[in-house]
Amino acid sequence: GIQVEQSPPDLILQEGANSTLRCNFSDSVNNLQWFHQNPWGQLINLFYIPSGTKQNGRLSATTVATERYSLLYISSSQTTDSGVYFCAVIESASGTYKYIFGTGTRLKVLA
Amino acid sequence: GAGVSQTPSNKVTEKGKYVELRCDPISGHTALYWYRQSLGQGPEFLIYFQGTGAADDSGLPNDRFFAVRPEGSVSTLKIQRTERGDSAVYLCASSPFVGETQYFGPGTRLLVL
Numbered sequence: 001g002i003q004v005e006q007s008p009p010d011l012i013l014q015e016g017a018n019s020t021l022r023c024n025f026s027d028s029v030n031n032l033q034w035f036h037q038n039p040w041g042q043l044i045n046l047f048y049i050p051s052g053t054k055q056n057g058r059l060s061a062t063t064v065a066t067e068r069y070s071l072l073y074i075s076s077s078q079t080t081d082s083g084v085y086f087c088a089v090i091e092s093a094s095g096t097y098k099y100i101f102g103t104g105t106r107l108k109v110l111a
Numbered sequence: 112g113a114g115v116s117q118t119p120s121n122k123v124t125e126k127g128k129y130v131e132l133r134c135d136p137i138s139g140h141t142a143l144y145w146y147r148q149s150l151g152q153g154p155e156f157l158i159y160f161q162g163t164g165a166a167d168d169s170g171l172p173n174d175r176f177f178a179v180r181p182e183g184s185v186s187t188l189k190i191q192r193t194e195r196g197d198s199a200v201y202l203c204a205s206s207p208f209v210g211e212t213q214y215f216g217p218g219t220r221l222l223v224l
Contacts (some may be wrong), residue, residue: 031210041200043154043215086153090210096167097142097209101153 002027002091004102021072023087031090038083077109115216132188136205146202193223
């Protein structure tokens, strides 16, 4: 099955800093979604981005499907950005619509 | 509008007992998904429904796990003869149609003693 790896596994930032999170996947995908899991465990949808670039406020994401990676950019980070960031993909060859989640990036933003 | 809701938010049970976990999807969403998340791990797929039927149940770990969605809205995940290894957060998600953005509920934290 498809492998989904995220880097870095852990990241500590000072408030106001920028960061780039990466998601690599081993096979073709139909769908890709980025989530933020807050300290209370709620998975919050950030982007549905199987290809191309999207922006929402301080966050933006780019997926290059042909090269099998996606990037999540966080600018001017805030303490509320802390938590775990997951990418999740649907493998094109699977014939199904289940998400395979990546390994996650644990982000801590210091005041 | 209201998001995905799950009840109970926490469940503590004893080994060998039966439990039911409930998911109320976003109104009008035809697809519903169940995932399980262990501490420090990403969510893992269990089963998803398109309408009333289970379209893919390949993630259910064994026959102690079963899920239903009889009217194409609310779903119940049922676990028989619970084991300590079943302890995890059970997450439900819904999407307007399969393959579209999935929206997750807050999860049910299950602890089997």
